Amino acid sequence: MKKTNISIEILIRGDHSSIQETINQIDDEYYKSEQWKLEGYLFYGKRTRKFKTTRGEIEYSRNLYYNPKLKSGNYYMDTILGIPKSSRFSEELKDSIVLLYEHISMPEITQMYEITKQSVYNILKERGVTPKEKRMF
Known part of the structure; x- marks a missing residue:
């Protein structure tokens, strides 16, 4: 999946609702672009994730994409934010x-x-x- 240059540190400067809105907006734009289809992924629905920052806990929804040929799933937002799969805390x-x-x-x-x-x-x-x-x- 194509990686956009953004980090959670940039997002955390805002309040929690604006962070969630920004994350949802970026994820929705990627979904609407259908770039994921061109890369061989299937849309597998939304999942919720929580993690902590110095400003508190952030919860957001993100789309899950699955590539049957690669037999792997990917959360686009986690990838572009650079959040490791099992991490509960921001860098x-x-x-x-x-x-x-x-x-x-x-x-x-x-x-x-x-x-x-x-x-x-x-x-x-x-x-x-x-x-x-x-x-x-």
């Missing part, structure tokens, strides 16, 4: 957590972003930062 939020961790504790970060200590721990490990606090299970 900007992950960067912020790493920077904040140098100055405040893990429990303070969990309260600030309303995420679990395990999520903070995993983000720090992913970014190569050794957490000072032990994991709490």
